[in-house]
Amino acid sequence: MTMQHVFPTYQRFPFVIEDGQGVHLTDNHGNTYLDFTAGIGVCNFGYHQPQIQQAVAEQLTHIWHTSNLYENDLQDQVAGLLAHGEDRLVYFANSGTEANEAALKLARKYTGKTNILAFQHSFHGRTYGAMSMTGNPHIQAGYAPLVPGISFAPYNDEAALAQITPDLAAVILEVVQGEGGVYAGEQAWLQHVNAKCQATGVLLIIDEVQTGIGRTGYRMAYEGYGLDPDIYTVAKGLANGIPVGAMVGRKQFASAFGPGSHGSTFAGNALAMAAANSVLTQLTPELLAEVRDHAATLWHALETQVAPLPVVKQLTGKGLMVGIHLDEQLPVSQVITQLQAAGLLTLSAGDNTLRLLPPIVMQPDDLLAGVATITQVLSALTTEV
Structure with a gap:
């Protein structure tokens, strides 16, 4: 579908997010995604949070x-x-x-x-x-x-x-x-x-x-x-x-x-x-300590699995706010599309950067699953650059 009645101020992806539960989202085609966007850093506690x-x-x-x-x-x-x-x-x-x-x-x-x-x-x-x-x-x-x-x-x-x-x-x-x-x-x-x-x-x-x-x-x-x-x-x-x-x-x-x-x-x-x-x-001290702990797990996985890939120039960010800077020959828009096909939603930022903003309540298993998907997709795209 193409939106007909709204100013085209956004370059939109061709699907509708219809529902969400926890840290997963579902679109109008029935596809389910692990969400590394949190609505651009908005839904920090995920979806349908009781x-x-x-x-x-x-x-x-x-x-x-x-x-x-x-x-x-x-x-x-x-x-x-x-x-x-x-x-x-x-x-x-x-x-x-x-x-x-x-x-x-x-x-x-x-x-x-x-x-x-x-x-x-x-x-x-x-x-x-x-x-x-x-x-x-x-x-x-x-x-x-x-x-x-x-x-x-x-x-x-x-x-x-x-x-x-x-x-x-x-x-x-x-x-x-x-x-x-x-x-x-x-x-x-x-x-x-x-x-x-x-x-x-x-x-x-x-x-x-x-x-x-x-x-x-x-x-x-x-x-x-x-x-x-x-x-x-x-x-x-x-x-x-x-x-x-x-x-x-x-x-x-x-x-x-x-x-x-x-x-x-x-x-x-x-x-x-x-x-x-x-x-x-x-937003208790206990939750914040957990976020720091989970972020350390995420960064370790990124530094060991993603950073060594030839298409990755550097990692930047803090906590659960991550930038994966990509080689200019690999447009971040292409990476985002491929990740969507693999069931992971991500974002972009300046300097051809893949931006990750998972909900702060995301647990290590899901964080690591997201890193594995990114590693797999970037590894496959490396052969095309």
């Missing part, structure tokens, strides 16, 4: 939507879980790009400064502010003029520190650049950026839209690097598939985000909050 499903089903019997003109205990409960005992406040949005847009607005309004430093190959969203902070000319093409005052520095490069100067309102970065090729930041460099921001009075915004909610084995990826952001944003995995986003900032910033300063009709929707509450309640 506690999340029950929370949403129960909320469906009550209010679905209420204006943000009224007090909202459920929003405040989820915000408290996100604040995680720290002196922080939360602004709810409907997506990651909206959360980053809010972070941009808050940084400028609170500091009274306009300049923002972002990084090459970053991705922060597709609204004008978020897109203007995205270091990918392809995504920005055709939309000029962009939001002014935003400059870019090389990622993981000490030279970037010289661009962190007191005239900046904020620096925004991803701890692991997902769309840009699954490149993890070096801990020492990230800590140097954090320290330089603090020394110059520049806010540090960390985009945790793809890396947060357990993806790297930590509640938020920055926690595994010993960072202390002024603002961080989350979205994808927060409600396991129901649209939601959030910006989390220091409580002192409340003076810049008072009544009427920002808003959204649907933000903090009751169904999304019910799902997010269940997700965050289940």
Whole structure:
């Protein structure tokens, strides 16, 4: 089938995902797939997850939507879980790009400064502010003029520190650049950026839209690097598939985000909050330790089975966020199609990279089965390159 009534903003695969159970998905032809995509890092707890499903089903019997003109205990409960005992406040949005847009607005309004430093190959969203902070000319093409005052520095490069100067309102970065090729930041460099921001009075915004909610084995990826952001944003995995986003900032910033300063009709929707509450309640230290343990198993298998293959240039990433960089002679789109035929769903990223984002609850047997499929498919394609 070919979709007739939707703008063709996506290059879609020729099948429909109709159902899912655990970490497996079924299409309209009856084919079942092991899912190494999690809906692009969204369904971290898999499909038909009982506690999340029950929370949403129960909320469906009550209010679905209420204006943000009224007090909202459920929003405040989820915000408290996100604040995680720290002196922080939360602004709810409907997506990651909206959360980053809010972070941009808050940084400028609170500091009274306009300049923002972002990084090459970053991705922060597709609204004008978020897109203007995205270091990918392809995504920005055709939309000029962009939001002014935003400059870019090389990622993981000490030279970037010289661009962190007191005239900046904020620096925004991803701890692991997902769309840009699954490149993890070096801990020492990230800590140097954090320290330089603090020394110059520049806010540090960390985009945790793809890396947060357990993806790297930590509640938020920055926690595994010993960072202390002024603002961080989350979205994808927060409600396991129901649209939601959030910006989390220091409580002192409340003076810049008072009544009427920002808003959204649907933000903090009751169904999304019910799902997010269940997700965050289940994101326990025990689960995160298990994710780190399972990720170690995955990486060992990748390094021993996949990395030695001639078509593989390098492995990058962190936790259950993996980039397999392929030889340019083997287009990643071809690999993804072959993996689909073998019953495995995967993703792509920049730099001809095969991207893996399995649900964080996936067990070692399934992780290893996925690696075996990738090894088999890449080995077969090696003879064709």
